[in-house]
Amino acid sequence: MAALLRGLRAGRTLRGLASVVAAPTAAKPPCISLGRGFHRAALRLQDESKTDKPPTPSSSSSTIHHEHYQAPSEEQEPAAAAASSQEDSTSEAASEEASGANTSYQEHSGEQDEEYETEEQLQARILTSALEFVPLHGWTMEAIAAGAETLDLSSASTGMFTHGAGDLVLHFVAQCNSQLTEILAEQNNQVQLGQAEPKRTSEFLRDAVETRLRMHIPYIDSWPQAMSILLLPHNIPDSLKHLSTLVDDMWYYAGDRSTDMNWYTKRAALTGIYNTTELVMVQDSSQDYEDTWNFLDNRIQDVVKMAGTAKQVQATGEAVVQGLMGAAFTLKNLAGVNQRR
Amino acid sequence: MQRAAHTALFDWSNVFGSSMIRQCLKCRVPLQLSTRAYGVIPTPRDAEEKDMMDRILRVDHAGEYGANRIYAGQMAVLGRTRTGPLIQHMWDQEKKHLEKFNEILAENRVRPTALLPLWNIAGFVLGASSALLGKEGAMACTVAVEESISEHYNSQIRALMEKDPDRYIELLQVIKEFRDEEMEHHDTGLEHDAESVPGYWLLKNAIQLGCKAAIYVSQRV
Numbered sequence: 001m002a003a004l005l006r007g008l009r010a011g012r013t014l015r016g017l018a019s020v021v022a023a024p025t026a027a028k029p030p031c032i033s034l035g036r037g038f039h040r041a042a043l044r045l046q047d048e049s050k051t052d053k054p055p056t057p058s059s060s061s062s063t064i065h066h067e068h069y070q071a072p073s074e075e076q077e078p079a080a081a082a083a084s085s086q087e088d089s090t091s092e093a094a095s096e097e098a099s100g101a102n103t104s105y106q107e108h109s110g111e112q113d114e115e116y117e118t119e120e121q122l123q124a125r126i127l128t129s130a131l132e133f134v135p136l137h138g139w140t141m142e143a144i145a146a147g148a149e150t151l152d153l154s155s156a157s158t159g160m161f162t163h164g165a166g167d168l169v170l171h172f173v174a175q176c177n178s179q180l181t182e183i184l185a186e187q188n189n190q191v192q193l194g195q196a197e198p199k200r201t202s203e204f205l206r207d208a209v210e211t212r213l214r215m216h217i218p219y220i221d222s223w224p225q226a227m228s229i230l231l232l233p234h235n236i237p238d239s240l241k242h243l244s245t246l247v248d249d250m251w252y253y254a255g256d257r258s259t260d261m262n263w264y265t266k267r268a269a270l271t272g273i274y275n276t277t278e279l280v281m282v283q284d285s286s287q288d289y290e291d292t293w294n295f296l297d298n299r300i301q302d303v304v305k306m307a308g309t310a311k312q313v314q315a316t317g318e319a320v321v322q323g324l325m326g327a328a329f330t331l332k333n334l335a336g337v338n339q340r341r
Numbered sequence: 342m343q344r345a346a347h348t349a350l351f352d353w354s355n356v357f358g359s360s361m362i363r364q365c366l367k368c369r370v371p372l373q374l375s376t377r378a379y380g381v382i383p384t385p386r387d388a389e390e391k392d393m394m395d396r397i398l399r400v401d402h403a404g405e406y407g408a409n410r411i412y413a414g415q416m417a418v419l420g421r422t423r424t425g426p427l428i429q430h431m432w433d434q435e436k437k438h439l440e441k442f443n444e445i446l447a448e449n450r451v452r453p454t455a456l457l458p459l460w461n462i463a464g465f466v467l468g469a470s471s472a473l474l475g476k477e478g479a480m481a482c483t484v485a486v487e488e489s490i491s492e493h494y495n496s497q498i499r500a501l502m503e504k505d506p507d508r509y510i511e512l513l514q515v516i517k518e519f520r521d522e523e524m525e526h527h528d529t530g531l532e533h534d535a536e537s538v539p540g541y542w543l544l545k546n547a548i549q550l551g552c553k554a555a556i557y558v559s560q561r562v
Contacts, residue, residue: 248450257447259443261458264455
């Protein structure tokens with residue numbers, strides 16, 4: 001009950017912030033190809049800034065090796081990508097210069113050329129670097145623009161992000177989810193190799209939820225803003241998708257292999273636990289979020305108890321039915337119905 | 342220039358729409374490689390294939406679950422008569438099929454259909470009520486259901502063969518084996534006077550219509 005009140009209080013603070021967020025959302029460009037135009041324009045501006053300092057041929061040939069390696073692992077290693085991105089852009093500029101004309105962009109833009117970064121990868125890079133500016137600007141287009149500028153791209157490249165700050169939040173959420181999946185897979189490996197003891201389900205889930213929520217700590221001050229951005233109608237499908245894959249991953253690594261209604265009830269329960277704990281966390285002021293972890297413990301115990309109670313109810317029900325059948329059979333015997341004359 | 346714009350539009354919507362899914366999908370791929378080297382389903386190459394596989398497996402699982410419940414209903418009524426052992430034998434084969442699909446679903450992290458409780462009740466009621474029409478009624482129900490299921494498996498086999506028979510060879514083997522057993526049940530039903538039930542044509546078509554609707558819905562929900 002107290003938990004519910006705390007959750008409601010947090011909800012009220014969110015609603016206050018939602019009105020603040022709704023105002024500065026960027027207007028969506030009407031045409032899809034405008035995004036591609038921005039992508040091309042951003043890279044052209046980047047190329048022009050690089051023409052002033054042409055790199056030496058030796059450095060460009062060595063960096064080409066880097067970008068061939070970089071392409072497949074880009075999404076898993078945002079840090080490495082940011083580091084090699086500078087070399088990437090300089091060697092791109094070199095190869096474009098060698099081919100001679102800016103019009104070569106238009107031929108390459110539709111294909112996934114190995115030497116050419118896809119729009120998806122560029123967006124991921126910009127959003128990753130924008131995360132540094134979130135404590136300063138909050139989850140807004142300013143943070144994305146600042147991020148783009150650190151990559152030596154024009155701040156007009158924020159036009160690529162049609163959902164505005166929602167793209168930044170969703171990128172962060174996706175990043176956290178894949179980090180969590182890596183951690184859980186690693187733990188799973190350890191258990192399978194016999195190097196670690198398997199945890200009980202409730203403990204495992206508790207640790208998984210805590211690990212995932214701790215990833216919010218660097219951004220906890222602006223997290224209510226992020227949560228309300230995720231609740232905007234055009235972001236809801238994506239945020240629900242991320243939430244459902246997160247919960248599915250957690251249950252999968254906890255060992256759930258059910259293929260009946262339990263699949264749904266378990267995931268619904270864990271979604272409830274995760275969401276309420278997240279709400280408690282944003283308004284928690286205790287030392288190292290102790291109150292939040294206590295709340296999480298209690299909620300998980302609730303679910304465990306409920307599951308146990310459900311089993312007991314089922315067993316009792318079966319016993320009662322058996323008793324009634326026995327009584328009916330006895331009565332039939334007494335009445336002589338069962339005899340064959 | 343126009344063609345570039347066309348490809349740009351296509352790629353952009355393709356890439357950006359599935360970028361989120363692909364990010365999530367990327368986390369799953371290493372897991373599947375680390376659990377079993379030889380599964381019935383090959384690791385999906387992209388979100389589209391995963392979606393197609395999910396639908397196929399979901400509806401097959403729902404079908405076997407429903408068939409299980411139908412036989413359970415029939416046994417509840419006719420279990421102690423002469424046809425009891427025959428129905429029991431067919432039920433045991435369906436149980437094996439369901440077990441296999443449970444295994445495949447768990448391994449490939451496929452969501453089971455949310456309508457399972459509905460198929461639970463509907464299957465049992467269908468089995469029990471057809472059995473109340475007597476042994477011929479139960480056999481007619483079996484014939485109708487098994488014919489629907491065989492047709493459904495055949496169309497899946499055709500679809501997978503069209504796409505890539507080598508890639509899906511294990512899944513095709515499983516489906517072919519199950520389809521052969523369902524055809525056996527169908528023939529058994531015909532042998533045991535299914536056609537002599539009054540209103541056979543009506544009963545058969547009504548049940549087959551219900552099966553088609555169930556298949557359509559289970560793929561999506």
